[in-house]
Amino acid sequence: MKNFGSLHGFHRIVASLAMAAMLAFGAHGAAAQDAAESAATEQLETLDPAVAADASSEDVAAGASAYTPMKPTEGKGMPVAGAIDVQSQFSPIGKQANGLHIALVWIMAIISIFVLLLFLYVIVRFNKRANPVPSKTSHNTLIEVIWTVVPALILLGIAVPSIGLLSAQYKTPPKDAITIKAIGYQWYWGYAYPDNGDFEVVSNMLTEEEAEASGEPHQLAVDNRMVVPAGVPIRLQTTAADVIHSFAVPSLWFKLDAVPGRLNEKLLLIEEPGVYYGQCSELCGARHGYMPIAIEALPMAQYNAWVLAQGGTVAGAADAAASVAPLQEPESSVPGAPGAGAAPTA
Numbered sequence: 001m002k003n004f005g006s007l008h009g010f011h012r013i014v015a016s017l018a019m020a021a022m023l024a025f026g027a028h029g030a031a032a033q034d035a036a037e038s039a040a041t042e043q044l045e046t047l048d049p050a051v052a053a054d055a056s057s058e059d060v061a062a063g064a065s066a067y068t069p070m071k072p073t074e075g076k077g078m079p080v081a082g083a084i085d086v087q088s089q090f091s092p093i094g095k096q097a098n099g100l101h102i103a104l105v106w107i108m109a110i111i112s113i114f115v116l117l118l119f120l121y122v123i124v125r126f127n128k129r130a131n132p133v134p135s136k137t138s139h140n141t142l143i144e145v146i147w148t149v150v151p152a153l154i155l156l157g158i159a160v161p162s163i164g165l166l167s168a169q170y171k172t173p174p175k176d177a178i179t180i181k182a183i184g185y186q187w188y189w190g191y192a193y194p195d196n197g198d199f200e201v202v203s204n205m206l207t208e209e210e211a212e213a214s215g216e217p218h219q220l221a222v223d224n225r226m227v228v229p230a231g232v233p234i235r236l237q238t239t240a241a242d243v244i245h246s247f248a249v250p251s252l253w254f255k256l257d258a259v260p261g262r263l264n265e266k267l268l269l270i271e272e273p274g275v276y277y278g279q280c281s282e283l284c285g286a287r288h289g290y291m292p293i294a295i296e297a298l299p300m301a302q303y304n305a306w307v308l309a310q311g312g313t314v315a316g317a318a319d320a321a322a323s324v325a326p327l328q329e330p331e332s333s334v335p336g337a338p339g340a341g342a343a344p345t346a
């Protein structure tokens with residue numbers, strides 16, 4: 001148990017060091033900014049005017065033509081300055097895992113304090129001055145049984161929820177889950193929507209000025225977000241076009257490698273609408289640190305409206321679409337075309 005406890009403490013020290021390193025890295029980020037600028041500007045020019053317009057508005061438009069990127073909530077779905085713990089969780093699996101994490105920290109703390117108190121007691125009570133003639137006792141069956149059985153029970157108590165969590169994290173998504181595919185490129189993300197007409201959205205990082213202008217955290221803000229429905233199961237598949245990337249969003253407890261030639265999938269269920277940020281988490285080349293992830297979870301009706309605005313299709317389109325937006329020709333979505341969201345040609 002002592003090992004377990006100290007490992008956990010060690011983990012935290014490492015996390016703090018890593019954070020310090022990341023802060024230092026962030027300071028150097030400006031150097032690579034110039035290279036980013038031209039690519040991002042190019043991307044911005046192809047933006048749908050409706051998307052680019054008034055990013056500061058807090059309204060989440062219901063109509064297809066009026067989609068406005070949602071304003072992120074400070075501290076939600078993003079890192080907080082000075083924090084050392086896990087981000088607040090917004091998925092059921094994240095809450096389960098965070099609960100186990102907190103329980104383990106408490107178990108670790110209680111055991112560490114207990115062992116520390118034993119040490120102090122021995123140091124004070126049995127030092128050479130206080131106890132000049134030591135006892136020659138070498139065995140005590142009762143104590144030996146207790147200090148074997150109790151740690152074993154504690155380990156068992158940890159193992160059961162731990163193994164349960166492990167399997168729950170890789171539970172297969174239900175049949176009716178909406179499939180969305182995240183594709184890693186050097187160095188940006190593409191999001192394909194095979195269940196919604198198979199259009200693809202290309203997502204590039206915003207420059208510092210652009211992120212500031214839209215009220216978003218720099219190096220996490222992107223031009224085109226991965227828009228998903230909230231409150232319904234999503235079959236999130238990951239793959240890559242060139243090298244291995246990793247799709248990771250800490251506040252949703254989601255991390256899955258994106259491997260060329262392979263299709264990984266995992267269930268994603270976001271409990272409430274919001275903007276959730278993440279980053280590529282597999283060293284993938286020079287601009288690995290500049291391919292952030294921004295997920296915008298919307299209520300189903302607004303998600304459908306967004307899909308239609310991108311030129312995609314909606315299941316059971318007739319009624320769902322009629323209430324939110326005019327139908328568009330599916331031909332307007334060219335599979336794999338970058339910058340999907342151009343106006344339909346018809």
Ligand SMILES: [Cu+2]
Nearest residue numbers: 245280284288
């Ligand atoms: Cu990457």
